[in-house]
Every structure is written in C-alpha cells, then in structure tokens.
Amino acid sequence: MASYNISDIDSWERFYRANFINSLTGFKSVSLIGTVNEEGQANLAIFSSIVHIGSNPALIGYINRPIEAAPHTIANIKATKVYTINHVHPSFVEKAHQTSAKYAADTSEFDAVGLTPEWRENIEAPFVKESRIKYALALQEIIPITLNNTFLVIGKVMSVHILEDILGDDGFLHLDKSDTICCNGADGYYTTELSARYTYSKPGIVPKKIQ
C-alpha cells in the first residue's frame, strides 16, 4: 500500500489534489439540479454531493460550493424556494457533464447542452424530461459551513416521478433497471451491476440475501 500524510496532500498541485480528494470518498450519486431565477430564467447544473438526511420527513441535502465558484443554483433556490433533482443516464451523460461549464446567468444550460426542460403542475422549477427518476424539493434550510465557505442546502421532497417498473414491492428503487449513472471524482461516470441486497442486520444473525 502507498501512504500519504497531510503534508504530502498540502504540497500537491491544485488539480492533482482535487482529483485525489474527490475520489477518496468513493462512488457518488450524480444528478442535475434544475432551478429558475425570479424572472423565470431556467438553470441546470450537475452535482455529485447529494446526501440523504432522513426519510420521515423526507429530507435531502447537497453541498453548494462557495458562492463565487457556484453562484446560480443557490441564488435561485434562495429566491424561489424550490428545485428539482434529476438522475443521469448513459444517453445524456456528456450533456450532463457539460452543464458544469461556467455559463452566464442569462444562459439556460438546457438550451446550451441540448436537454429538455419539463414543467409540471405546482412546481416552479424545471425537471429534465430525459431523466427517468426525478423529484422536486421545497427549501427547508441553508446551513453555512464556515470551515470552507460552502453550504449544506436541505430540501423536503414534494413530488417524485419515476419509471414505473423500477419500484420494488418494498419501496426499493432498482436503480440499475433505470440505468442511473454514478460518478467518481469530478469527471468519471460509471454504470453499476447489483451484487446483492441483504436482510436487516441483528446481532448474532448472519444476514441473508434478499430474493
């Protein structure tokens, strides 16, 4: 094994360190967040920092980088209190990646990269039509992380739209059947294959495979 300490990490070139630390946390979900500003201008941006906060109430968070690095999504969420999160699939992973380019505030990334905004009743923010799993969130809280000027943005799930045949009898979503992509670091995209599901763990009982 190779070992690196904090002095090594601090000494690395910026992009080398970013690639390394971004991969260290393991595979991540990767989704497109859709918003509008107060004038109705649509915005779409890729995020790999989405995290489950709780199921009851259904709360989902994401980390927004410092305002100067990633201003539009968080500003729109503050203004309108609503946003959508949309899974990414192999058919449009390149377009999804391209939303990370620094477009001007008055440019819709939907138009720039060639994805289709989808508007649904009572939700002011655009979904991605091409996505097979998507949900709308109502802003609950933006928690500043003063250590590095990032933000934990937390929303409550308001509506969910999914491909029908991925929903299991127990509520589990079979994300391999929807061809949901996952990512590693800032630029690596991966397909997945189910290894196994296991029964709920209890001390002294060996978990069994489900199905």
Next chain:
Amino acid sequence: MASYNISDIDSWERFYRANFINSLTGFKSVSLIGTVNEEGQANLAIFSSIVHIGSNPALIGYINRPIEAAPHTIANIKATKVYTINHVHPSFVEKAHQTSAKYAADTSEFDAVGLTPEWRENIEAPFVKESRIKYALALQEIIPITLNNTFLVIGKVMSVHILEDILGDDGFLHLDKSDTICCNGADGYYTTELSARYTYSKPGIVPKKIQ
C-alpha cells in the same frame, strides 16, 4: 411514468417509505467508520452518507442519525477527535452490512463480524485491514441539523492508505480497479464499470473523453 406527491409519501408504511426515499438520491458510497471510545474499545459501523465538502483543505463529511438511533460512532468521535473511513469490497460486503446491527457499546464490531482492526502510527482509531482504500480524519466540526436531529460531522483528512496501482497520473483514484463497492438504499450493494471520464467543461466546447 408514475408520480407520487408528499401526501402519498407521508401515508406509506415506515420501512416502505425508508426504502423509497433512501434510493431516491441515487447510488452512494458505502464505507466503514472506525473509532474508539476513551477506554480504547473499538467500534466499527457502516455509513452511506459520506459527502465531499472540499479539497483544499481536504474536508469530508457524513450524516450521523439521531443520537438515540446511532450513538456510538459520534460519541467516540467527540471523545477522541479522530476516526477512520474504509472502503468496502465484495470479499467482505456481508460483514460490512452486519456492522449495522445494534451491538452493545462494549462489543467490538470487528470481533462480532470478523474483520481485522489495523493500528497505524499516530492514529488512535482503528482502520480495517481488509480495506484497499482508507483514510484517517481529525474532527473539525459537528453541525446539528435541527430539522430532524441529525448531525453533519466534518473531518479533515490526516492520512491516506491506498492500493498503489489505482492512483492515476492526475491524482484520480481508479475505484473500479480497487473493487470499491457502492450502495443503493439501506441494503443494496453494487459493483461498477467505468463508462467514461470527460475533460473539464467550458462553454461552447464539447467535452472529450479522457484516455
């Protein structure tokens, strides 16, 4: 497509809703967090809520459930200020899953599930010997999320230990070569296959595949 709104979600049975909402965020990293209490008693627990906060400084967070549901890991981190995060591989995924059983505070999950604690110089917390990517963190901040009594626990990367041949020339860790597992929901484990890496995005330039 099937659609569900907040009234549907609120009406579901608890485990059904938990499976559904836990899958909604997409594939997640899954790792084992190793800690000790003030008496040196080891603890090991599986977490799928690890999130990249920033690369410079190298900050990594995870969501700890309410204290009454998940007391040991966060108490140990508060007491000793140090913890390890260890990737999971197919050879021990069942043992990793079993660490989620509610063992007593004086039981080492290493012993209970059959994994090997690995002690390294200057790090008070145990690594998992069987893991091919592991790192130690120094506690920086515990941010309470009052919405549902969870916590965002943030640590700074202090040392990293990885299988040598997964490190790319640009700092990227090829997690498919280390057979790092990812998960979906609370109990689904997946292997991955690289689809593509893409170059840094700029407006008006189509991203190219790397390598």
